[in-house]
Amino acid sequence: MILPYVETAIAFSLVMLAGALIVNIVVRLLLAARGDRARGVEGMLAQLHRGFSEERGLRPNDQAAAQRAFVDDVLTAPVLHDARQLAAADGALAHARREAGALRDAVTREPKAARAEALRQRADRLEQRAFDAWRTELYGHIEYLRKQDLLAILRGWSVAGDAPVRWFGAAPVQNVPEAARPFYPAGATRVSARDLHDYADRWFRTVSATVEDRFAVDARRHGAWFSLLVVVALNLDAIRLARDLYADRALTERLGTRQDDVADLSRRYAPPTDALDTAPPTTADLTQSLERASTVLAIERVPFGWQDSWIARRWCAYQGACDDPTVPTPNGKEMIGEVFLWLIGMVSSWLLLTLGAPFWVRILKRLSGLVSTLAGRDDDTLDHQSDVTRWDEEAPAEPPPTTEPPPRRSAAERAAE
Numbered sequence: 375m376i377l378p379y380v381e382t383a384i385a386f387s388l389v390m391l392a393g394a395l396i397v398n399i400v401v402r403l404l405l406a407a408r409g410d411r412a413r414g415v416e417g418m419l420a421q422l423h424r425g426f427s428e429e430r431g432l433r434p435n436d437q438a439a440a441q442r443a444f445v446d447d448v449l450t451a452p453v454l455h456d457a458r459q460l461a462a463a464d465g466a467l468a469h470a471r472r473e474a475g476a477l478r479d480a481v482t483r484e485p486k487a488a489r490a491e492a493l494r495q496r497a498d499r500l501e502q503r504a505f506d507a508w509r510t511e512l513y514g515h516i517e518y519l520r521k522q523d524l525l526a527i528l529r530g531w532s533v534a535g536d537a538p539v540r541w542f543g544a545a546p547v548q549n550v551p552e553a554a555r556p557f558y559p560a561g562a563t564r565v566s567a568r569d570l571h572d573y574a575d576r577w578f579r580t581v582s583a584t585v586e587d588r589f590a591v592d593a594r595r596h597g598a599w600f601s602l603l604v605v606v607a608l609n610l611d612a613i614r615l616a617r618d619l620y621a622d623r624a625l626t627e628r629l630g631t632r633q634d635d636v637a638d639l640s641r642r643y644a645p646p647t648d649a650l651d652t653a654p655p656t657t658a659d660l661t662q663s664l665e666r667a668s669t670v671l672a673i674e675r676v677p678f679g680w681q682d683s684w685i686a687r688r689w690c691a692y693q694g695a696c697d698d699p700t701v702p703t704p705n706g707k708e709m710i711g712e713v714f715l716w717l718i719g720m721v722s723s724w725l726l727l728t729l730g731a732p733f734w735v736r737i738l739k740r741l742s743g744l745v746s747t748l749a750g751r752d753d754d755t756l757d758h759q760s761d762v763t764r765w766d767e768e769a770p771a772e773p774p775p776t777t778e779p780p781p782r783r784s785a786a787e788r789a790a791e
Contacts, residue, residue, distance in 0.1 A: 382620040384741045385629040391734035392670050399664045401596045411517040418585040419445045426573050434543025443540040450512050451527045463511045470504030521578045532567030582650050601727040609680045611719035618677040632670050640735045685716040
């Protein structure tokens with residue numbers, strides 16, 4: 375009697391896991407299209423620069439410009455980009471700068487001051503737009519940054535043991551920890567590249583984890599809204615779905631055979647976010663996995679949707695607009711109860727989807743372990759045992775009494791007694 379309920383729970387969990395994976399993959403595609411991961415890497419570097427400046431008491435004249443110079447130099451380093459991509463971006467920037475230079479040359483030959491000022495402003499705007507486009511082109515492809523690459527870039531930018539002045543300005547270094555004092559001579563006004571390198575080595579994981587947490591919160595917020603959209607679009611009623619799965623044993627068994635396929639997808643795409651120091655899955659991989667997760671629900675004809683849903687048929691019968699003999703015609707109170715129950719099912723589906731794929735992976739593991747425990751036993755055996763079975767199980771493990779006659783004794787032995 376227990377096994378059908380467990381199998382229904384497994385099928386229900388598989389449907390929810392497939393739905394949660396669909397939501398997760400679509401959110402990943404959305405965030406990738408918006409460039410949120412690239413902005414996360416940029417924010418991670420900005421926070422690293424801000425933390426080092428605060429700890430060392432650095433006060434450059436323009437903190438924002440210094441931070442921007444640091445981020446620009448790191449994210450545009452050649453080690454992070456493909457050679458052809460970098461050459462194309464550099465070529466477009468160089469072409470724009472040549473055009474801006476030609477405009478500035480024209481300024482010197484222009485007799486009218488107003489006209490000369492207009493040409494100068496046009497040249498500045500052209501060069502600034504070209505630089506912004508160059509930076510955006512390169513930044514958009516940096517969706518992860520390994521610590522080893524960052525440390526190599528910092529070593530490459532050091533000049534005679536010092537970090538570039540534009541990163542932190544020429545203000546005095548005020549707070550120097552004991553471990554970093556050998557890197558700073560008395561009255562030093564330049565940041566030691568070795569000190570910055572060691573700081574990044576120690577705090578990279580902490581800083582990246584902070585940015586990842588913010589990224590995860592944003593991903594969960596998008597996931598909650600998209601889950602609501604999925605529930606409404608598919609009319610995913612959790613209560614009715616559980617009833618239909620329990621009633622359709624063939625569908626429950628077919629969904630059980632799909633457990634390995636869904637589990638394979640969940641191992642790769644169950645987490646809502648990836649670490650910013652590891653390469654994210656490509657758009658092609660995400661699209662293919664989205665198709666696989668959707669196929670599980672489409673091919674097995676999981677009972678959801680608006681056209682043939684129970685609430686649609688009940689409403690149709692209530693309006694007297696359909697002639698389905700299997701659907702009884704409800705009165706007003708019954709229809710209100712049906713709508714209320716349907717709303718509870720929709721809200722439940724939304725809440726269950728927002729629990730995320732990792733939650734449903736854990737539930738499936740527990741249910742699969744329960745099925746393995748119950749496998750091979752008959753339903754009656756699970757509910758009760760006969761007295762004979764209990765007697766056999768509770769009987770002590772002693773050897774049966776022997777029925778052989780005692781050995782015959784000789785006359786001498788009898789006389790001795």
